[in-house]
Amino acid sequence: MRSDKYVLSCECNCTSQENTFWLINQSDDSSVVLVDASQILTPAEFEKNKAGVSDIFGLVPYCSISSESQGELVRLRKIPSAPQPYCYVVDDSGMPNSCDTADCKTKKELVQRLELSIKTEALIEFKNATARLYLDEKHFRGFPKRSFVERYIKLNGYSKSDQQLYNDIAYYWQQAGFNEDSIWLLEKVISNSPERAVAYLNLADAYWGRDEKRIALGHYKKYSELMELSGKKQKIPKRVKERSEELESVSANAAPSALKVSPSLPAAMVAAIELENHMSAQELRLIPNGSVSWKGSVVGAVAYEDSKGSCSIYTYQGGVLGEVFSNVPCKFKGPPKLKSDRKAALPDVVYELEVFLPNRGAMVNHIVALYFDAEKNAFCSSSELADWYLSKGKNMMPDLQDGTCEVGAG
Known part of the structure; x- marks a missing residue:
């Protein structure tokens, strides 16, 4: 093992x-x-x-x-x-x-053949070995973690009957400080069993351990909602309430500078993109400083290492991945720009690209624009907003009723 x-x-x-x-x-x-x-x-x-x-x-x-x-x-x-x-x-x-x-x-x-015949026993033993070792920092560091589970799922597929084992394994990883591995596995559990409450609790703890507290808050909220629906409100751990109250005390209308431009995407978001496109992270090319986050909601740009020149823009919030834009071929002109032309509480996120139009047979300028909806706690895309930024004259404010938001936990 x-x-x-x-x-x-x-x-x-x-x-x-x-x-x-x-x-x-x-x-x-x-x-x-x-x-x-x-x-x-x-x-x-x-x-x-x-x-x-x-x-x-x-x-x-x-x-x-x-x-x-x-x-x-x-x-x-x-x-x-x-x-x-x-x-x-x-x-x-x-x-x-x-x-x-x-x-x-x-x-x-x-x-x-032996592995196929004892696959469940192998996963149980892996969980038991993980439970024995996770508090032993010296020996657990070299113990297989994500590599074992990845190969196990590749060989045997993902089965909901194993989700309790996966959840326990991810819990031990999180307790030992291997938060990225824990997030990767818990995202798989939730994507296959979105009503599994304890997975949201463990996922929130993992994000909290990575100091991504706004993302953690969304998962704590989802966990609390599921526990209340099942009549188990009294079993919610004290830390969930304390951490949620700590973050909710921060003003929702923080200064625009609080929008965070990041050099790369969160590991859980990358894993979700891999799953969505049936590809490995090695086939993705993250746009440098192409990610913007606020209150646990993320928008990010990726290109694909293929001969077609494909690229996409995704949102990620509360464990939900949303595709805002996808085109073949296309090319990002650079990282997203934060624009405050509308004088809103938070700036808009604007991606400038070149895309191929078949009817013209040429690459043309294109804009993808997103705004942050404080009520939904999510980045939302708007064609009206993109056209407004693309046009030269801005006499009228854009109508954002066409906004599309992928909303997850929280």
Whole structure:
């Protein structure tokens, strides 16, 4: 579980005590390595288990006390010694190359079949191992987290029957300070089960841990609403009320300078875009300083690493992703501009682009404009507002009744 490896053992020669091991590395596309291996044992364990140990590893004598960590897999080399006919030293020459023989491929297929047959048991054990280790900072740092769950979902798909396990795992991650991993997993839980109250609580705690308190507030509100609807208001933790009151005491009509331009998008928003477009983060190109946020609501620009030159603008609020604009091909002229031409409480967010118009057969100037709706606590897009900024004469104020807002929790 720690190393994301499987070990298959074959006792090929009992007389010489030479065993063959296959290491199947699941995190490396199921690569197979053929090695001789043994488990590190302390001198006390060696004395206690002279007759052998009850696992797949044979007990072997070391030439000298090993400094290797307990529980690690090491490659050993046998050399002559006295009074023993031989002893073992740790071979530091490195792991051999991957094996691609028919026999090794068979071992890989065996592990893959095994994983499918015990998939639920594997996730339960991963959750239990996470629960045992999350308070141990030293050991938990190197313990697999998102990488394990990503591969598990890739192999087995997402099942609602596993959502309690996912929620517990994300809780332990958040408690250990791995807030980004926790947010990524909780967003998946909520997208598949939007009425799961405890997921909103854990998600809010994770955002609070990242000091993104306005986003946390939206999720605390959603959690409280769901708990009240289910008649469990008395079970709402005290911190939810205290943190919500702390943030709500801040004036909603803060100065325009409070709009925050960020160099990148929040991790949860990137994950939602990945899910929406069935692509990885490596296929997205975030526009530098292309994100604007206020009170937990975010608007951001992305381009796609494809030959078509596609680009999009999204809003993200309360766990809900909304696509404001998408075109092929298109090109951002730069980061968004904050414009106060309307003298509103908060400036408008204006993206300037070049887009291709088929009827003209050429790239033309285009504007996407958004305003912040304080009542809905969300960025809203308006074609009327965009036309107003694009036009030369601004004699009449724009009508924002065409505004479109994707509103999530809060």
